[in-house]
Amino acid sequence: MGRTVMIFAAGSRGDVQPCLALGRALTGQGDTVRLLASTRYEHLDHSSAVDFCALSADPAEIIESSHGQQLLAGRRNPAAFVRGLNRILRPRITQVLEETRAAAEGADLILAPTFGFLGLHLSQYLRVPHAVIHFQPSQPTTAFPHPMTPAARLLGGLGNRLSFDAVDAGSWLVCRPFINQWRREHLGLPPMSLLGPFHRIRRAPVLCAFSSALVPRPSDWGPNVHLTGFWQHQQPSWKPPQRLLDFLAEGPPPVYIGFGSMKPPDPRATDHLIRTALRHAGLRGVIAADPATSEEDILAVDDIPHDRLFPHMAGVVHHGGAGTTAAALRAGRPSLVCPFFGDQGYWAARVHRLGAGPAPLPFRHLTLPALAQRLRQLTRHPAYTAAARRLARTLAGEDGVTHARHVLNRVCETSGATGVDAP
Numbered sequence: 001m002g003r004t005v006m007i008f009a010a011g012s013r014g015d016v017q018p019c020l021a022l023g024r025a026l027t028g029q030g031d032t033v034r035l036l037a038s039t040r041y042e043h044l045d046h047s048s049a050v051d052f053c054a055l056s057a058d059p060a061e062i063i064e065s066s067h068g069q070q071l072l073a074g075r076r077n078p079a080a081f082v083r084g085l086n087r088i089l090r091p092r093i094t095q096v097l098e099e100t101r102a103a104a105e106g107a108d109l110i111l112a113p114t115f116g117f118l119g120l121h122l123s124q125y126l127r128v129p130h131a132v133i134h135f136q137p138s139q140p141t142t143a144f145p146h147p148m149t150p151a152a153r154l155l156g157g158l159g160n161r162l163s164f165d166a167v168d169a170g171s172w173l174v175c176r177p178f179i180n181q182w183r184r185e186h187l188g189l190p191p192m193s194l195l196g197p198f199h200r201i202r203r204a205p206v207l208c209a210f211s212s213a214l215v216p217r218p219s220d221w222g223p224n225v226h227l228t229g230f231w232q233h234q235q236p237s238w239k240p241p242q243r244l245l246d247f248l249a250e251g252p253p254p255v256y257i258g259f260g261s262m263k264p265p266d267p268r269a270t271d272h273l274i275r276t277a278l279r280h281a282g283l284r285g286v287i288a289a290d291p292a293t294s295e296e297d298i299l300a301v302d303d304i305p306h307d308r309l310f311p312h313m314a315g316v317v318h319h320g321g322a323g324t325t326a327a328a329l330r331a332g333r334p335s336l337v338c339p340f341f342g343d344q345g346y347w348a349a350r351v352h353r354l355g356a357g358p359a360p361l362p363f364r365h366l367t368l369p370a371l372a373q374r375l376r377q378l379t380r381h382p383a384y385t386a387a388a389r390r391l392a393r394t395l396a397g398e399d400g401v402t403h404a405r406h407v408l409n410r411v412c413e414t415s416g417a418t419g420v421d422a423p
Contacts, residue, residue, distance in 0.1 A: 002030050003412060006104045007133075008112035008119070009037040010055055010096070012261045014323030015135060016041045018209050018231035019111075023050040025401045026408070036103045044233070053103040057092045093178045101125070101186055109412055111207070114138060114168060116175040117197040120204070125187040129415035131205040131408060135322045136343040139206055139225050140164035143218035147346030165198070172197060205411050207404050210322060213394045214329075214350050226407045229400030230326040238305055243291075247299040251284050253314040254299070255375060258288030262319045262340045264363070273368055280368070281375035286313065307331070315378040315385075319363070320344030320351075329356060332392035334384035336374050338363045355387035 005026055009019035016037045023033040027049045039054040104110060104122045110130035112119035123130035136147045141164070142157030152163035172194070180191035206225045208215070217227055247254075257274050264270040271289055275298055278285040286309070289300035301309075306324060310316055310331035318324045320337040325347045328335045335357040337348035348360035358377040361370055378384065 002032075003108040004032045004034070004106055005109045005111065005408075006034045006036065006107040006122075008100060008103075008110075009035055011037075011113070012321065013041060013044075014260065014321040015113075017044060017233035017323060018135070019133070020044055020050060021231045021233040021401050022111075022209075022404055025405045029405065029409075034103050034107070036100060053099070055099055056095055093175075094182070097178065097182045098186060101182075109408065111408075114201065115171055116179055117172065117201055120197055120201055121179065121183060121187060121189065124189055129205075129411050131207055131411055132201065134206060134208045135210070136346060137208065137210070137215050138164065138167075139208070139221055140202075141218040141220050143220070147343035150345060150349075168198065168201075169194075205407065207407060209400060209404070210326070211395055211398055211400070213391055213398075214325075214347075214354065226403070228403040228407065229398035230322075230330070230395065231400045231404065232307065232326075232330070234305075234307060238308060240304075240308065243294075244286075244299065244301065244304070244309075247286070248312050251297070253312060254284035254286050254297075255315045255317060255379065256286045256309065256313045257317040259319040259338065259340070259363070260288075260321050260324055262363070270366070273366065273371065277368055277371040277375060280372040281379070283314070283375055283379060315357075315375075317375070317378070320347040320360070322347060325351060326395070329388060329391045330395050332385075332389040334378055334381075334388045336361060336378045338366060354391060355383060356391055357384050357388070 005023075007019045007023055009016045016035075019035060019037070023035050026033050032051065033049075034051045034053050036053045036055060038057075042052050042054065100118060101122070104126060107122075107126060108128050110119045110122045110126070110128060111133055112122070112130065113133050113135070119130035119132060137144070138146065140161050142161045145152035145160045145163040146167045148167050149163040152159040152166075155162075176192070176194070183189040183191055203224065208225065208227045209231045210227070211229045212227045215227070217225075255278065257278070271287075271293075274287055275285070275295070278287075278298060284297045286299045286301060288302070291300050291302055294300045306327035307330065310328055310333050313331070313333050315334045315336065316324075316328040316331075317336045317338065318328065320339040321344060325335065325337070329351075335351050337344070337351055337357065337360045339345040339348045339360060340363045345360070345362070348362075351357045352359055358374050358381070361374050
């Protein structure tokens with residue numbers, strides 16, 4: 001082997017951890033892996049097997065900023081959303097793109113999500129193969145709409161199919177001015193037209209980092225699309241703190257409540273609501289909060305690996321990120337999903353449709369009565385736990401990282417015969 005692989009993992013922790021798991025698997029077969037991600041996630045690679053390349057900024061940090069939250073609040077106005085996104089990205093994008101190019105220099109394979117089609121541009125620049133990473137179903141199909149545009153299903157199969165093109169076109173519309181300037185000035189490539197990337201990106205190998213147990217493969221996905229299964233990240237050196245062990249031993253299994261990188265508009269009010277709802281439902285809880293705020297029946301924790309924590313819970317309340325959803329299901333625990341935006345509503349609907357949790361409770365509808373009622377449903381309906389355990393047995397039989405590694409080996413073996421797309 002001995003390849004150099006660059007993985008672009010700008011995003012939240014739920015994006016970085018799967019890429020880190022894949023990176024470790026590739027280094028295990030002799031590859032050198034560069035992982036490009038925000039500096040705040042560098043601590044996740046305890047083995048130092050992957051070369052961590054720091055981004056000065058990433059989309060998750062932008063979204064968590066006050067400007068990002070204001071932008072999301074107005075996202076139902078597409079024109080205003082595009083203008084706002086341009087305003088936020090413009091001061092940072094040139095530096096991020098150059099950091100990406102520097103990390104890719106000398107690489108033999110590029111892995112990147114669809115945003116901005118960065119993998120395609122770097123593939124043309126370096127004349128090496130690339131593959132697209134999907135953390136949610138983003139390949140066009142008539143079977144269902146893009147997770148970001150669920151209302152498109154009202155238009156039937158054609159509406160479903162066009163929704164994927166619309167999301168990609170919107171992304172390219174926002175990024176195109178910056179990307180084309182970068183292509184001309186730093187990559188030595190001609191600019192791309194409004195429709196330029198699409199016929200190329202649709203032919204590229206696609207790694208769907210999720211399970212067919214949650215997303216059955218549509219019949220109209222081509223052979224270039226690979227449902228690998230989830231890419232599970234583990235921290236083998238992690239040891240549970242004694243305070244957690246003591247809390248678990250003191251009573252019945254608690255319910256975990258945490259929303260990952262999502263920031264409620266009023267964190268203090270949300271924290272109070274969560275604690276009060278747990279008490280109204282008669283439940284013990286483990287919540288994502290400052291550990292100093294722990295109470296008798298509520299343990300506050302700051303950074304505990306989900307794959308180690310969730311098996312000890314009676315249920316999990318979360319935002320619906322793909323990584324957290326997978327962790328809860330792998331643990332065989334039912335979920336109450338409180339989606340904020342994006343693909344979270346899609347995963348929330350899938351969990352409920354598969355019987356592994358009650359109806360989703362969107363965060364904007366989070367009230368004390370609603371949360372307390374859903375917590376009772378989550379913990380007092382054995383059918384939810386039974387369905388979650390069935391899914392856990394299926395997921396336990398999958399090895400998404402190994403599947404993805406085999407796909408990439410085939411991509412590299414065939415790239416010399418098929419050639420690399422010209423600009």
